[in-house]
Amino acid sequence: MKKFWAWGALIFGLLYFILPLLGMTNFSLKMRRGVYSLDAYAVVLGDPRFQETFTYSILMALATIVFGVLLVVPTAYWVRLKLPGLRPYIEFITLLPLVIPAIVIVFGYIRLYNTSSWLPLTGTTTGTNILLMFGYATLALPYMYRSVDTGLRSIDIATLTEAAQSLGAGWTTILAKIILPNVLVAVLSGAFLTFAIVIGEFTMAALLNRPAFGPYMQLLGANRAYEPAALAVMSFALTWGCLGLIQLVSRFQKGAQSAA
DSSP states (O other): OHHHHHHHHHHHHHHHHHHHHHHHHHHHTOSSTTSOOSHHHHHHHHOHHHHHHHHHHHHHHHHHHHHHHHHHHHHHHHHHHHOGGGHHHHHHHHHHHHHSOHHHHHHHHHHHSSTTSSSOGGGSHHHHHHHHHHHHHHHHHHHHHHHHHHHHHTSOHHHHHHHHHHTTOOHHHHIIIIIHHHTHHHHHHHHHHHHHHHHHOOHHHHHTTOOOHHHHHHHHHHHOSHHHHHHHHHHHHHHHHHHHHHHHHHHHHHHHHHHO
8 A cells, every 4th residue: 555655646746747848848849830840949049049148057057166166165175174063054054045035145246246335246247247156156055065065975084184195285186186086976966956056047147137048038938939838848958967967977976986
């Protein structure tokens, strides 16, 4: 009986998520009346606005990932090595973006960094891009930090650090050549999640008036019928691709550990 209810819940959950996606995919293929076609996808992919916004979001995602790795890996490493008593407080701080709405965060940014403030980041395109990157890094912080922290738990960082120091390695060498390679799979997991968050984020990019992919999706959905459905299917595919890559690198790590 327990197996019956378990399978029933699993099937219900799959149907709940898959059926709307199948319906949306079916609708996106009916732009040409009476036949199935990829016309909606061709229109979206051929739109210069799509190319501009998608390229912008990819670049912002890559910048956010680099910034997040440079911020989180040394912090998580130092807390676990030297300041273990601060771990509960650091974990609490990294959870705040999950309970503070993005619109609150971005309004705080605009208030603090507008053109009349002490640091007018919103006064230039570069400054606004940097501010948006910080916002994306804040939204991705819970996922990036926990991925890296989980990776650090799986290795003996104290022994590795002592061994490296005994051979004359400095802190930069230890982080770059010893710690980072050992938690690379965890870092990649956080990076893929960060990428998915940045690609689909709407609130911060819209309020900071940046040409990102999220606002483009909203604008297209307000004015078209079939193209938004095609765009949503593509976004789902991209997100699930990132999740699939996380599973792939996790299995690769397990296989490498088993072989070792």
